[in-house]
Amino acid sequence: MKIVKVSGEVSIKRSVDSGSEDQRQAVKKILADVRRSGDEALKAYTEKFDHVRMETFLVEPEEIREAYNLVDESMVQIIADAAENIRAYHEKQLRPSWLTTEENGTILGQKVTPLDSVGVYVPGGTAAYPSSVLMNVVPAKVAGVKRIVMVSPPGADGKLPAGVLVAADLAGVKEIYKVGGAQAIGALAYGTESIAPVDKITGPGNIFVALAKREVFGDVDIDMIAGPSEIAVLADDTANADEVAADLLSQAEHDTRASSVLVTPSAALAEGVQREVAVQLAVLPRQEIASRSIEDFGAIYLAADMEEAVETVNQLAPEHLEIMTENAMELLGKIRHAGAIFIGRYSSEPVGDYFAGPNHVLPTNGTARFSSPLGVEDFQKKSSIIAYSEEALRENGAKIAKFARLEGLEAHARAVEARLKKN
């Protein structure tokens, strides 16, 4: 892991796969086929890509029961505990509809309404993460979404991983379909004979899923399209090099394109972490992935002082930020851009990935400059409320009509005056 002195602007080396033209065309064709042929297209593409012939897609209750038998009891309890923590945290995000009243009778406000229906994509294979199920479904549930649909590609045995099914059941999903890829996104967006369409699609997926989500966006809403995972650790002399290194590697093991960065004003820590990363890498099961990630996208930034270090973090706008410094809490106000902020040495990133309660779906690729973690608000929408009284319109109607005429919109002015002329 290279140590680099900070000078001027710094940016994480990032690698976002935005897909090839061939992939885009393939996705367009799949979506068009699903729109045209519905379930038949889903069956054909499932056979082609997942190597299994499905006659129906819905997960039956006995498959859920079977899944519980396949996951050990203490693990079921851990998933349930995590779901409960995620629920408790997201309930704090709930905001009510509100109204203001004025003496002249005016009422203004905002009505908060859950989305009618949401589809959650869950990747298959080795990327089948029960934690991802919880992080996408629980906020939708807390938001009050009535219909939550989950889709995930079946294995060669025509089944879904037991952990995923248990997490879905604990999170309260009642409608799960064994279909994945761009074809599943097409089914969620446009509907087929067996899958009714939804209003929003969330959840991670491979490049075909990402391209399909981008393609259907507008017809339905989508969540952000996630890039490779990132961590920045902001640390000083008080941090332990082995712990910092372990956290950097926990990010690096995700993906060869994941980015792990340390920012520190301490040369001693920089060298210590450099050493520890090498030591720990040597004995890591996913060593191959993690070492490529560290080599290609990892860095240790040595700053002149803590102020420069903080400014560097803001330039990076990392998905995850850990602060391991003396008085870490005091730095919180200086951090402008980060998806999630982990404070102190006991807040290792996996605490947030799995268990503490905040969402692990976070803005990547520098988008923490303008984006937020997935949350309850992503599953609700607002409507403005305007109720003017006769008194209020008599007070302000002439001003409104004049403003409309300034903009050349005579019918606007007349609509207001239609009320004022009377009585």
Added chain:
Amino acid sequence: MKIVKVSGEVSIKRSVDSGSEDQRQAVKKILADVRRSGDEALKAYTEKFDHVRMETFLVEPEEIREAYNLVDESMVQIIADAAENIRAYHEKQLRPSWLTTEENGTILGQKVTPLDSVGVYVPGGTAAYPSSVLMNVVPAKVAGVKRIVMVSPPGADGKLPAGVLVAADLAGVKEIYKVGGAQAIGALAYGTESIAPVDKITGPGNIFVALAKREVFGDVDIDMIAGPSEIAVLADDTANADEVAADLLSQAEHDTRASSVLVTPSAALAEGVQREVAVQLAVLPRQEIASRSIEDFGAIYLAADMEEAVETVNQLAPEHLEIMTENAMELLGKIRHAGAIFIGRYSSEPVGDYFAGPNHVLPTNGTARFSSPLGVEDFQKKSSIIAYSEEALRENGAKIAKFARLEGLEAHARAVEARLKKN
């Protein structure tokens, strides 16, 4: 205006211009030129499209002073009053950062941070609306955005409309550039010698502006891309046909592709509105636009009863909804999908377009199913906060490690255990 009996699913006839391949290519070229040549490209494209040679783009203080002289004093006061109402309403949307604490020392929360910088696009020519300046700038200001930049294409005289400049000044914009089109979007997204880049771009524009926003999305954030304006009026026998007709026409005069719809269980009102629309159309300055809009995208839906009428409105998910019925307030809970809801006969839509306070930037094209009016939250983002104590990690660390191993992520488990092994 045709009267149609509701039967089964109803959807507004909508016409969204998503641009041609030629337009897309033209926009890509403009953006690439701006990235490469900066101000020189801005000058060249301004000369080409706006027919004026600009040596500098920044609006100088004397141009603002001149604008105040060109707008009559009472109009300046009306714009100021509107700005104040918009400010007061949007301040109600402000939500603080929050924290929760647990006895074991855990702190969880959410930090709310304004965006660093925002660019507001204001269209030129006949679509130069001071109200649009207020509706985009004031929420950003209330959110706490430090740098708000406005761009708008200059007229042939190299100037911006006085009303737009006055609105910008009253809303508190300090940085205004006379440049428009896709080239202005390129400047905001990527920066040039004279215009520093921003983090988010909002505001309406023609098809080239819309395509450019779509293109830069990801590098910067954008607001929704608005389709033609829409109104649905939900009314019963208690409504006045002339007022309903006036409101439908105030929408129709915007654009030949605007959509104006009445939904009612009253055959008498349906016929009355049909008559009134014809009468009022005949004497409307923008008659040509409004009559094409009414003919192509207008409709009167006759429902069997109020329940069916409400369900029809929810299927339409209109941008604007007016409710003119007995006990209009009681229907509020049944409305699931609408950008803004205007209640009672005195809440004619222009009240909200200009003056009451809620935002007039609203979801169009059925996206009220999943989108919200522009608001303060669009100019802020959130960061999760996670601070685990040693006690909390000792309590939960083993569970977290086990969850990580279920997902095959050994380095995650080890990062947690690195802390637990010690002491």
